[in-house]
Amino acid sequence: MAGPGVAPAGAGGGGGAGGGGGGQQTTASPNIPANGLLGYKRTWWRRVAPCLAFLAAFSTAMALLLVWSEAAALRRQAFDANMTRDYVLYSVSMDNPQLIAYIREVHFKPTTHQEFSNATQTTEEKYVASLTQNKREGVYVEYISRIGASSSSAWLDSNLNWRGVLILTDPRSFFEAQKSSRNSKTRVLHSCLSTDKVIKEITYHQESEVQVTKLGEGPNSLVSSDDGLPTTRLKCFPLYSVLLAYNVTTLDYLSLDSQDIQDGQVLDTIPWEIVRISVLSIRWSTHHSTVETKNLIDKLTSRRYKLVETTDTGKRIFLYSTLLKI
Secondary structure: OOOOOOOOHHHHHHHHHHHHHHHOOOOOOOOOOHHHHHHHHHHHHHHHHHHHHHHHHHHHHHHHHHHHHHHHHHHHHHHHHHHOOOEEEOOOOOOOHHHHHHHHHHHOEEOOOOOOOOOOOOHHHHHHHHHOOOOOOOEEEEEEEOOOOEOOOHHHHHHOOOEEEEEEOOHHHHHHHHOOOOOOOOEEEEOEEOOOOOEEEEEEOOOOOOOOOOEOOEOOEOOOOOOOOOOEEEEEEOHHHHHHHOOOOEEEEEEEEEOOHHHHHHHHHOOOOOOEEEEEEEEOOOOOOHHHHHHHHHHHHOOOEEEEEEOOOOEEEEEEOOOOOO
16 A cells, blocks of 8 residues: 555556646648649649640741741742843754744734724835835834834735734733734734844843833834833744744845844844845944944945935835845
């Protein structure tokens, strides 16, 4: 039995235990449900996904645009190089049958008679009519390589029933002439005349800001608009090839109307032993020197041509004469 100062073991032990329990206080951590965290991630992804998709699409589009622009630049460079490069077909002769058929079947265009031709006789046509004694049903070739130039064969065509080939370098002039009411046997050719005995393909640069009128509204003007057209490719045929395509080697009248100082070389491509031209007219501008002018006259004199007139428009008219001494 315990003494009076000693507490019972059971009671003391219980008290100690109780005291010990009161001294150590524990705190429970919060418990976040797993489904809540998953929902938070889904919400974040829904917000970010459209932005990521836009960035991906934008990056792809920009990459494709860059590739396309680089390819377009290369194509443009190739196109520009092709448009500025002249081609010469040395292996094709002037009298090649396939070339003749090609000009006749592909490039010769008849007039469509969509516009009435009220041609006014030009000063040059007065000389031609006089030199040919007002011949009817004559044959001509007229080459115009100047925008806004007046035709010097329209009156002969409509009043004396002449026929021939009208060669034009300007596409607008070509389309206007094609709509005119010329002889049904007349052909219009969109081309240039080669200064060599070979076929060429060149880049044709059109003039701009040229004020002219339609055929019939002015003195035989062939151009209808001052709107510029893109640079075009143009084939240049020898004059002899054009004559063969038209089935003629004898001309009553040949007119060369161009500002190009090299167009006098067109005469050097003519086989004079085969081709006969009665009246020859060539534009000879002030850009030519006195020596060049004398050389032209001497060259034609050696072919039995005599200078008979110089018009106020700068055309020099030569007449073939069998009586002219060489």
